[in-house]
Amino acid sequence: MGWEGKEIQGLSCERLARIERFLDDNYVAAGKLAGTVTQVWRRGELAVNSVLGLADRERQTPMAEDSIFRIYSMTKPITSVAVMMLVEECKIALDDPVSKYIPAWEKLGVHAGGFMESFQTRAPARPMRVVDLLRHTSGLTYGFQQNTNVDAAYRKLKLGDIATAGTLEDMIEKLATLPLEFSPGEAWNYSVSTDVLGYIVGKVSGIAFEDFLKTRIFDPLGMVDTAFYVPPEKLSRFCACYAIGTLGSKVVSAQAPTLQDDPRTSSYREPPAFVSGGGGLVSTAADYMRFSRMLLRGGELDGVRLLGPKTVELMTANHLPGDVDLPRLSRSMFSEANYEGVGFGLGFATTLKPASTLTPGSAGDFFWGGAASTFFWVDPREDLIVLFLTQLLPSSAYPVRRQLRTLVYSAITECGARGAR
Known part of the structure; x- marks a missing residue:
């Protein structure tokens, strides 16, 4: 893109130009990422709209602004918004016991020993509540955590695996047979919790979860391009997905990424049996930027209001018990956030103390990412949104998220928002 002028909406054009150069030199041209789409929105204007590399190396398909990406866990904020829409309608309360919506979970125990065939349990200190999800x-977990006998049972039962988990209802039934990792509220653990929320949205609304998202949000x-699958007429825009290492791993060599999911044979070509509110959506830069702008504007965009401003404020506050940051409460082996100085709200991580994160940012900015290295954050104080889309598993492979934060914030020449637009 062109970089005419010295500043755009309080951002140095010279410094904004560093973003594309850095991503190209260090990731795309270097062969680490096939391609990227990066957008920076500030004060009502798209200040950066960078498109680099290839959407599909095997077919030499150029990356495009409207390329379709697997956003994986960036699905979670969307599901959380759906839940809070029902909270605003008083159809769900945050302190409701989850067993109100899933009666079979009323007597879930906490793991006290043993393996899948012989679990020993104890009673939780209190019931699981909607806010815990x-x-x-x-107290739920993910099978890929590979940390305890409970997550080993998740792997054996293929819980949370989009391709092999069966249906959402199947997962809910199987979870009723397993213990919790800990008593609800005692710890933080990245988990299938948001998938459970999708089930609750469907049950409370009376329509399929995927239909609720389409008719009430999308x-x-x-x-227009956000869904749980890619229809035939859009497959030419669907990116290939690549992999290097495993979830939670760091890349320590020059190993080249390998094709992980071919868009021409991908399971995303058909509606899934398991509709995952925790990680099942595909989307585009334009679509997810509209979702992010809605959040920046306090729940409204172009005359469409999904949530009230006070609800968005509630969602983006730190809800960890004791108002602590993640290191004080986390038992998770993997998540989509670094921990120091970071709390967690109702569907997002939120920055509590920028100095503790050792990266630029603002207290109150909120964010999340996906397993294929996608990432977004919203900074209300700076009237700023940043969206980064690519397709490389795992998200921990490279420090591109931290680097992007540094590059964007170093381009700011004027501090403070002038009102979200």
Whole structure:
């Protein structure tokens, strides 16, 4: 893109130009990432709209602004917004016991020993509540954590695996047979909690979860390419996905990424049996930017209001018990956030103390990412949104998120928002 002028909306054009050069030199041209789409929105204007590299190396398909990406866990904020829409309608309360919506979970125990065939349990200190699902203090887990006998049982039962988990209802039934990792509220653990929220949204609303998202969020916001699968007429825009290492791993060699999911044979070509509110959506830069702008504007965009400003304020506050940051409460082996100085709200991580993170930012900025290295953050104080889309598993492979934060914040020449637009 061109960089005419010295500043755009309080951002140095010279410094903004560093973002594309850095990503190209260090990632795309270097062969680490096939391609990227990066957008920076500030004070009502798209200040950066960078498109680099290839969407599909095997077919030499150029990356495009409307390329379709697997956003994986960036699905979670969308599901959380759906839940809070029902909270605003008083159809769900944050302190409701989850067993109100899933009666079979009323007597879930906490793991006290043993393996899948012989689990020993104890009673939880208190029941699991809806707020525990939103902030990942539920006691549930992910199989890929590979940390305890409980997550080993998740792997054996293929819980949370989009390709092999069966249906959402199947997962809910199987979870009723397993113990919790800990008593709800005692710890933070990245988990299938948001998938459970999708089930609750469907049950409470009376329509399928995927239909709720489409009719109540995607259609009103004009998110025309966001869905749980890619229809035939859009497959030419669907990116290939690559992998290097495993979830939670760091790359320590020059190993080249390998093709992990071919868009021409991908399971995303058909509607899934398991509709994952925790990680199942595909989307585009334009769509997710509209979702992010809605959040920046306090729940409204172009005359469409999904949430009230006070609800968004509640969602983006730190909800970890004791108002601590993640290191004080986390038992998770993997998540989409660094921990120091970071808390967790109702569907997002939120920065509590920028100095503790050792990266630029603002107290109150909120964010999340996806397993294929996608990432976004919203900074209300700076009237700023940054969106980064690519397709490389795992998200921990390279420090591109931290680097992007540094590059964007170093381009700011004027501090403070002048009102979200």
